[in-house]
Amino acid sequence: MNVDDHIYLWDHAAIKVLDVRHQVLRMGETLQSYKMPSNGFIFVSRGRAQVQLNQIEYIIQQFQVIHGSKGTILDIFLTEDELEYYLIFYKVTMPIPTSQEIVKLMDRSNPFLLQYSYIPNYPIFIYHKVKLMEQEWRKAGGINRFYVKSLFYQFVHNLLQQLHSQGIDMIKPDLVRQVMMYIQENYAQNLTLESIATHLNYSVPHLSSIFKKKTGYSVIDYVIQTRLDIAANLLVETDATLKEIAENVGYRDPYYLSRLFKKYKGVSPLRFRKQERKDAIHRPQNIIESSIVWRQIWRYIDSDNHYQYQYKGEEDIHMPRGSRTSFTAIALLCITLLLGACAGGTTSSNNEATGQNQPVAESQSANSSETRVYKDSQGAAVEIPTNPERIVLQGNSIGDLLALGIEPVGVDRRFIESGVLEDNGKVSSTDIGFPTNLEKVLTLKPDLIMLSYVMDNEVEEASKIAPTIVFDGMQPLKDRLPIIADIVGKKEEGEQLLNKYNEDVDAMWEQLRADGKVAEGETAVVFQFYWNKAMYVMKTGGVADLLYQPKGFAMDEKVQALQPNSGPYIEITPEVLHETLIGDHLFVVLSADKEAQQAFEELKQEPLWSSLPAVKNNKVHFIEDKWNYDDMTTSNMLLEEFPNMLTK
Template structure:
């Protein structure tokens, strides 16, 4: 982001000063971890400290400036000498008159969410300003508060001028990692997608898209999995009642907690505890179990309440912080195990560096360890993945672990992975397609489980943090883009697993059947030339989105299928978002099409809230509703893997007939 864009957004934005606080720590204090309740500056005026902002380590001396967006996590090491600093918190939002270009820039490159730190060239000018602002802020007069707000702009000007003089660049925090930490810290509190988006000052659609792209999973699914994991720990290691456990992991309604627990694990909480106790009694000898699903993130606490800024006001000097940097026993044991495996494998394998090239796949190396061994399983080749890693992988892998949502692609190719994230299959349209159900590797991926499965290839549809480095020590590992269109993704997966020709045949057959389906619907008069369609997806929390992409829209907007109306085509999503949020009062302006397709999850809560919408006058007066051209589609059909896409060709005509 250039300086002019930065200053333009400061000019366009509405700035509200939230708080100015003076903080003092004595030598020997252990400050708590602290999450920025709003956008803000920290100005260190005395002492020095080693601190981490969103995990990035910095060393700060006296007169150091630090800026963070809302939700940024600050950790300060043990205070060795007296430490004094000021917090200046503000809230930035765009005015209603801001144009679309400004709004896109605000969403994508907001300077208010960026982090940076530097030592100013003229620190005393800033010090005098901060002290004066703090003194005025403590005065109760409204006139002084207005004066402080004016002084804030002068302070920002001086900071920006000196930052540019220092040549310091912005660092954009990883939104997904921040959201993961937020959920793991506050899972016991009421959390929604909207509240998380508000916590980090982004739109709901942008947060949802970024989380899905990086993890392959929805943010709400991750929240549920985190809560259920915590509930399992409480069931196994405490005598708390079900009501206490439900409340402790964020579910006030006990019956709903039991339903969601069974939906996630396959058993009720009571049966889970009974089965676990039975397994303990049947064990003849002790076993070492590593619980490493969350080994990459340390648990930290922070203050949350119902108020707008999510923090409690504390008097000067009592800022709530702590940090815990001890490595978990499980993580240490896994590291030892991985290093041993790595050492063993390095002594028994060799990679022909001359065979590595810039092409996606290079020549095959054949190694033979036994006359009776299957030669296909022992042939290897060097493959260059989507992140540029050059890896020696099996020509025809036999034991694949998949991280991501492309399970239907592998099954369509006749590949049964030994390990998957089972949440992507439990609600799928191909639930019964596995001959031998794969082991659940969980989310985040449990490295202990991956080790136990002894894969000869691990495929990552997405990679978080340092996952590649960790998993590649266990088996050959390739990264691919699971969000690429089916026409690009399936041949790529086929190439990785040694079935590229089969993948291309599957795609050709799918395209032929899609043309036949649409030609059949046209011949039956069920779709007219130039007829338009619009797609809406509805969620259990009553949020609705206009869809332009996904498994269902991609089929509907086939060249022989429906057209997208000019009005819908002109509606642009926020930068980085896959679709556009629709409020009930705007349905008539946004859901413009001859035929309306409504996707919804097969969930009791969603069905209940959706039925309420169907009874409203706004819904009943939609043109497509009045003409009877509404088709309801379960949201499980919106995946674009090969198995789901193929089955949708058979199901769509039947759905439209109802």
């Protein structure tokens, strides 16, 4: 705790007193689950009580001062006949523009969010200030409110002096818990990373970084999962229409909710409703087992009044109820398939020559029967086929395998339907769904399963079906393709593909310069716009990876400085367009969704947009978001199309 930092921030903040109240609690009365509407002080003038702030307990008595931040849950239980106390609520804003020094101080040591309780050394002086504040507040005149503000500063000044001289311990609120609680209570509102950060008085980069670090997921992913879990309950427990449910969970477009639901839950909303109600008949309790996301991702521990989250390491947010296939079910299905194969005379071509029936699992070609030991990204040594022939792939690296001449037998087809892979030829791979349907995987008789992310005990269960490799599907193409090529026994082909791609990229940029379409030293910035008006700058991945090739466009220093540096998406707001969309060329990655296009047309009518340098210079280029993948096949296709996109 840095005393000077706290004083500095109080000095630079704009403070507004919102309310001053005088309260009396009598025996038999309690104050329970009261959410503080803003930052505030509690000053006890008489009596004793047990107080909890966010479940942290204090025993308070006469002249006790307690501080809590906005959203803090306050509970008061009397231990004497009466408790008389004052509530002083205030709001803090920082000047705009805010210096980086202040932003860093706020992230490191924000005094307005700290929680503490103590008895000042000179309580009578403070008591008179508080009582006078309350009296002047009730007069409600402008000059009286101004006087209250001056008294409040005197009150805080005296508190800070005594607080630091006594060396009082201060508790910094658990930011992750604050974010989760806020989302749970406001999921139906128009939530953005910016709005959540503003409400909680944190900077966007700090909030985003801490939440990601402690949970492994982005704040917006948590918003989506919370809404989808609420929607799932409404589907089963009510007869509300999809439109009504969408409006209740914060989406205006039921079609968009349906797409999200299918993407994250693996089935359409109506099919989910039908299946869950059917299954409910056979369950001991006729209710849906809620899969509330914050119970699935984190195990919450209360130890010595400190809240901690234990992140289990999953690379995806949520495993819907019923989607985990037990090993017993897999084993039973496996036995059924084997028996069916024997009874039906299903044999390999070699078996047909000898007239012998053997289990399907043994019917492998000579090539795939050769094995080697491979150490995957989790450090597991797995015995895999040297040249696998029946690969099941989980993740969006389908185009990498296709470029290597391999069509997997099973994939999550969402990544085919939303991209351009099928424009390059029909992909017949079976859909294994999301989350991965292991029973479906079993029927495909794979000789290798590749997982680009891990959900729950998926590796263990998938390994019962076939050798299972885990790899990092989020790595950039240049790092990911060699790994995938090595796994499938095509290491040299992978190197050749990358070398050829890099040569073609250099040749394309050289030709664009020779044709006068790109000037030396020109900069570019990538802007992604979604249906709900969420806006992002992209520095890596997909289109950005092609733009920022060594011979491509440069990235302006201000764009380079945008945080976070990890991950492709940096959320921005309309107010900072001129501070973030800095480049000679502006590339807009736009969804084909009609609502997204309509929302973007509205943005284009704003003066903020029309005054952007790239817009005024007619150097704005629009690219459908189906191109925004970085697999090898899509990257090669984009390379062919890009010169045309640049001139549109």
